Amino acid sequence: MIRLLQLELYKIFRRPRTYISFGVVTATAIIFQLAMGSGGKEFFEFGMQDISEQFNVQGNIINGYLVAYLILQSLLIQIPLLVALVAGDTLAGEANIGTLRLVLTRPITRTQLVLIKFAASTIYTILLITWLAVIALFLSLAIFGEGDMINLKSDAFVMILKDDVIWRYICAFGFAILAMTTIAALSMFLSAFADNGIGPIIATMGIVVVLTILSSLELPMFNAINPYLFTAHMVGWKGFFDADVPYAAIRHSAFILLLYTGGFLGGTLYYFNRKDINS
């Protein structure tokens, strides 16, 4: 299995398309950092205008921690797309170029193949989020320096002392990996039904966008289903930047995401083990 996983990763990382994701993350982060470097102070004053009369904030406010947080907020929709770009292509992309036919004439089980591809997609997701951490957090820290982090929320702002921030980021990135693994599992599930990679990628994004809208709508008719939508739990990482971290809520969100991941993976195995390969 390890040898097969190595080969699967080799295939993924020899494709130019794979590096688009890393390029997009890098470009977005750098653009954001440039923007914050030139107009960050005005941006912050605009965000603080409602409470500036009650509070006098001083020091290195536009620091690496704040910039990294803003970058993560802005990439909420893009990162799932970048994960789907690879995970959605795992089965359908191979069906499209015809190699799935050849792969499945070899003496490996379909279950093995799905598990290897899922493991490879998860490793890709981990590397992408790690790269995001390097570019968004560590590069921002290198450019803007350290400082206490101000987390601007719609109804409050939270001040986190600089010595209390880094562990929160580590946990947030860990949670993001879990959330994005759910996206990878969803993409792979859709990939099992398709014979070209574009369909599952678009379908994944469609599902994420529609469910995210549903999750954010405060309408009574959706309130009943909101707690069960995985998109409502994908933003659980933000909890690590509250003054009192809501561990119970984060654990619950992580459980829901794990449940969805297992469900999508199980669905993929069930369907793919019965699918006629006509491509």
Place this chain on the structure above:
Amino acid sequence: MEPIVEIQNITKVFKKINAVSDLSFSIHKGDVYGFLGQNGAGKSTTMRMLLGLIFPDSGRIIINGQEFNNGKRHLLRHIGAIIERPDMYGYLSGWDNLKIFAALTDRSIPATRLHAVLEQVGLKGREKDKVKTYSYGMKQRLGIAIALVHEPDLLILDEPTNGLDPQGIADIRELIRSLSRDHGKTVLVSSHLLHEIEQVATRMLVLHKGKKIAEGMLSDLLNPNEMLVQVGVIPAGQVQARIAASSWQPMLVGASADQLTFKLHKDNIPELNRWLVMNGVNVTEIRSKHSLEDHFLSLTNDQATATRAI
């Protein structure tokens, strides 16, 4: 002799269309088994079922004495295959492709074996080039190398000469002969180019609209008792009336301005010639044909006629 593969009464229906109907056959060790049929006859579907790519609706597939199903995919270690087009990872080199597919087995295959199989298919020296730079013929050769690399007992080649130039076709033909003759491989090869099968197969099966319409040794299927005899005559028009009134009429299967075609026993050819001359017909040539293609076409046409009659 124990068969390597036994297909027992398999049926596959796609959206109410019978792709394969109640098909049974066996492939024995050492056979070069020709799988003949027009496009859409069910050849590829049958091969896909044999490889576990498609699941039959009913029937059994037995590989080396064990029933094959999705839970027994390890039996595929005995089979190497290339189905339809030789599709590979174009952004990787030939060597990388070979290495990846070689790893998709349950045992480790040394690099020396990879080199040997590249040598065998004539790709040595080009293995470091990306596959997207390969010609179709080279891809086909690499596909065969992939099918051979784990040293299977049975090689399945679906339309291996499709899209190749004449030299490529001759090379593949020679490779199939060599695999059987020099390496003791059993080969299942399909084609709609019947003369290709005729030149390499020892046994064959004719498939038409998902049904087996003939199977056996090539020599048996050729049926030496019946031949298509083309007689060049001047003129053909007048003699047709005389033939219509004679005992030759049931054997006349075709007529044009200067040619008559009979289906008859080869011993009757001198008698027919004599009768034509005695009836004042100028015979310019007599040619007897008995290629597999004629036989195949007659089988499929008869089957189509029978189907229409039903």
